């Protein structure tokens with residue numbers, strides 16, 4: 001290959017190779033391979049020494065032309081690379097402000113909380129205050145002051161979880177009766193909603209963690225009639241229809257007399273069906289008149305003061321209201337269950 005042919009082949013090679021450059025940096029590097037100080041074209045010119053003047057002129061001229069042409073090629077490649085990079089940048093930063101967004105899913109109240117708020121409103125409208133108490137209670141507040149002596153057999157029905165300092169997870173909201181007697185001056189009417197705990201064999205209708213709403217009214221001449229009236233107002237408003245109530249005797253150490261309050265079956269209206277086992281009645285809540293010992297331990301004279309108390313099982317009420325057949329759904333975190341109450 002003579003030198004002029006070499007120059008032509010450098011041109012051809014450069015025209016194929018230069019366009020493979022991806023960045024400006026790479027392009028400059030590749031350019032130097034051909035027309036830089038140490039490039040191929042320069043090395044051809046270094047070999048001109050032995051040639052005639054004409055040949056030197058001809059090759060020098062051609063080399064200059066090739067150099068100019070490659071310079072132009074490099075310039076236009078540089079423009080192309082810049083343009084591509086800008087387009088890439090614009091594309092990567094493109095933000096479509098008109099694209100429809102996925103709408104945010106809002107949470108909602110748990111069905112138990114919903115009904116709890118409803119019940120709170122009903123009681124507040126009857127002049128009750130709402131009280132709260134701790135979930136870890138003393139033995140005294142949970143049992144002793146409610147007339148469960150330390151060897152009382154009724155304690156067995158409410159076995160629970162004890163913490164190392166001798167306190168326990170409260171088995172019922174009745175502990176708040178004791179707290180109310182300590183801090184409030186009669187007459188007073190309170191309800192106390194809260195979470196309670198029992199050592200329980202879990203099944204469709206029993207949980208180790210559930211909710212109660214305690215109620216207590218203390219005043220002069222408070223009787224079972226006041227209690228039945230209050231329960232009637234509550235239940236009629238909760239079930240949004242007239243419900244009948246009846247009392248049966250029931251035993252709890254902190255009430256005397258104690259009752260189980262039943263309501264006429266909300267499914268068959270008292271005619272008899274599978275839900276009420278053909279009896280026409282559903283067992284709803286325990287209640288009674290505050291035991292004189294409880295008043296005495298609370299610092300009140302039972303000859304002067306009387307009261308009623310009740311313990312509403314909130315889970316059970318919510319199950320009746322919505323037709324839920326398994327208590328375990330409540331703490332399952334199952335969204336398909338929870339979304340029904342949005």
Ligand code: PHE
Pocket residue numbers: 171172173174252255258286287288309310311312
């Ligand atoms: N605390 C009782 C229980 O959990 C219920 C109750 C409350 C009974 C108030 C009578 C009066 O079983």
